[in-house]
Amino acid sequence: MTDDRRPQARTAPRVLKIAMNGVTGRMGLRQHLLRSILPIRDEGGLQLADGSRVQLEPVLVGRNEAKLAELAERHKISAWTTDVDEVLADPSVDVFFDAALTTLRYDLLRRAIGAGKHVFTEKPTADTLDQAVDLARLARGAGITAGVVHDKVYLPGLIKLRRLVEEGFFGRMLSLRGEFGYWVFDGTTQPAQRPSWNYRAEDGGGIVTDMFCHWNYVLENVIGPVRSVTAKAVTHLPERRDEQGRPYAATADDAAYAIFECETPDGDRVIAQINSSWTVRVHRDELVEFQVDGTAGSAVAGLHRCVAQQRSQTPMPVWNPDLAPDGSKDQDFRAQWLEVPANARLDNGFRVQWEEFLRDLLAGRPHRYDLLSAARGVQLAQLGLASSAQRRTLDVPELAL
Known part of the structure; x- marks a missing residue:
């Protein structure tokens, strides 16, 4: 049976208006506005599977009027406000994004969902597990597309x-x-x-x-x-x-x-x-x-690099505290690992997830990292x-x- 509470497919608009709360903060500004939304906008919008594009129009939201005005002027953004209620009441706003204080997030997201906005948010989504689960239930019942930033798995x-x-x-x-x-x-x-x-x-x-x-x-x-x-x-x-x-x-x-x-x-x-x-x-x-260590191999991954060592290529170190490392191949442990290639162009992880979330929204389907996944993080x-x-x-x- 089809769950009619799930997001429904709709005709893609030519412009998607995104209210961005907390963009004067470090993460909201650098990763979400400057390295995600504005580059997509400046490249002509989000390209869809059929080749068409949907332009993004950010609306800056925050508490510091001077900072918002300066940021908007510098990046050619036409709309900004210190009034969250105004944004939530605006029917032309499609998405509410939050990267502001965690202590205020539950109330803001609850109100955004109640106003019928799609939501994309930083984490944690709430101060308590009950609140985080409540947000997930509200989003499911409202039939919106909701997503939480899980940036590291996109790196x-x-x-x-x-x-x-x-x-x-x-x-x-x-x-x-x-x-x-x-x-x-x-x-x-x-x-x-x-x-x-x-x-x-x-x-x-x-x-x-x-x-x-x-x-x-x-x-x-x-x-x-x-x-x-x-x-x-x-x-x-x-x-x-x-x-x-x-x-x-x-x-x-x-x-x-x-x-x-x-x-x-x-x-x-x-x-x-x-x-x-x-x-x-x-x-x-x-x-x-x-x-990560396994019976057949091991790997070490950071945000950008990943090196690996297979079982068949694993050396046999011998513990000898009387011999200082001499720089030989047998003792240069880092050199014994092989680089794992990207084999593809890997963009900024925040931008990649933004694009995936927006495509899910436009297609009327749930985002894989929804508010329930955020609740599991709060729980842990x-x-x-x-x-x-x-x-x-x-x-x-x-x-x-």
Whole structure:
């Protein structure tokens, strides 16, 4: 039986108007406006399968009138507003996008869905799991196309890693190890490169809330659903300075050390260990790297590169603490891995997902990364914090609408 609550196909408009809330912030500006929507607009619009194009018309939404006006003038954008209600009441606005404060997101998305807008949003989608699931139910009932930003699986390194999974390169997958993070200055000698609210729990900050939403969809994409979590969340730097140089108590976690148990489509259990930190100095090729080990091969993927080593090409290292590395082929471990080629043009991951979401919208079909997938990310973050507080492993129940 056909579910008539699903998005319905409609005649593609020549112009798609997208209200973009939070574009004065770092992520909303750089990745979504400057590197996604504006390039598509400036190249003549989104090209569809039949060769036709649909132009995009952004409407900038935010709280700072001066910043919005300057941004609109600089990038030749005709419409901007500080009035969200005006945008939601405008029947010519097709899509509501949100990249503003997480603490305000649930209410904004709920109102946008109620106004009949398609929604595309950053994550987490809500402060609580109940709210995140409620959004998914509302979107399903409204018959709109809803999507959540899952940018990392659209990046070259993760695309290559996923291709190895689909080709059966790993044999039986055994484990995944991930390292993410960098040093975020505390504001005393150098200004912090992240906003201060990220380090205040009362404002929705914390690395678990921020990053476990990412790790959930990455693990689902590479291995399969997360079935349990064991986590330790800590605040290594208890005091920081805000944008005005004033000291404040850092009440949110700035590092998390977690073990996830995931299930493959074949029913195997794979252990994934991921360290996330804003208090670590980078000594790796990229800011985030994932190593997957299997019986038939291993691979290491970052955001852009991916290298692999097959079972038949695996050397036999011998542990000898009395011999220092001499630079020989036998001891140059990085040189023993082969680069995984892209074999295709791989554009900016945010833009690629925007294009996929908009094509789904225009075709009247659901987006594969919907608000329920976002709810699973919120669920994992909450369970991660609970695991840390209770000092025990917690199961991850399956979510359903």
